[in-house]
């Protein structure tokens with residue numbers, strides 16, 4: 001069964017400044033939705049609004065059912081912010097256990113973690129910590145995951161492995177991904193949205209991201 005996450009009528013203001021005005025997007029299991037946009041356009045805010053951790057005018061629905069505080073439903077939706085969110089004092093095995101995942105399968109996929117199940121998260125490098133967090137978000141059994149800058153801080157080989165993981169898992173889980181490493185986003189995402197002046201635009205052809213002033217192809 002395909003599941004659908006729909007967000008629309010999103011309006012966000014900070015004081016006099018309107019950041020989002022009528023932003024919308026759709027995300028489904030079986031696909032990876034991409035969100036691009038220049039700095040400060042409101043991509044992180046949009047993810048937090050869908051997650052329910054940032055208050056704004058919005059309509060967010062999962063399979064037609066309104067979600068006002070999706071952060072209370074990790075079975076439906078999980079959110080990975082652009083900064084580290086796993087506490088440093090936890091062990092690698094404990095973090096995976098909290099996501100409901102066995103350590104052995106993780107170490108098999110990422111051999112650099114072999115024999116390190118008791119290592120504390122604070123002993124990991126920034127990229128390793130990111131990898132552990134992403135693995136948990138991608139592999140855990142929620143229906144959707146919102147990933148803010150998943151590729152930043154990873155080395156090129158790790159990026160390729162995370163992309164493989166996303167493509168492998170998308171049959172069971174819908175992903176919304178935003179990252180300025182846009183070639184990787186373009187590579188795996190369909191549909192793709194561009195956030196410009198508070199509104200989302202569905203990218204119909206790749207040239208749109210150039211004509212709308214985001215990136216040179």
Ligand SMILES: Nc1ncnc2c1ncn2[C@@H]1O[C@H](COP(=O)(O)OP(=O)(O)OP(=O)(O)O)[C@@H](O)[C@H]1O
Nearest residue numbers: 014019037038039040041042043044045046082180
């Ligand atoms: N709590 C806040 N108070 C006031 N302004 C805020 C707050 N949070 C975000 N903003 C502003 O809202 C705008 C959108 O921020 P956001 O972090 O969502 O942008 P972004 O598209 O994710 O940018 P980047 O690509 O640089 O990460 C920015 O101009 C930011 O300064």
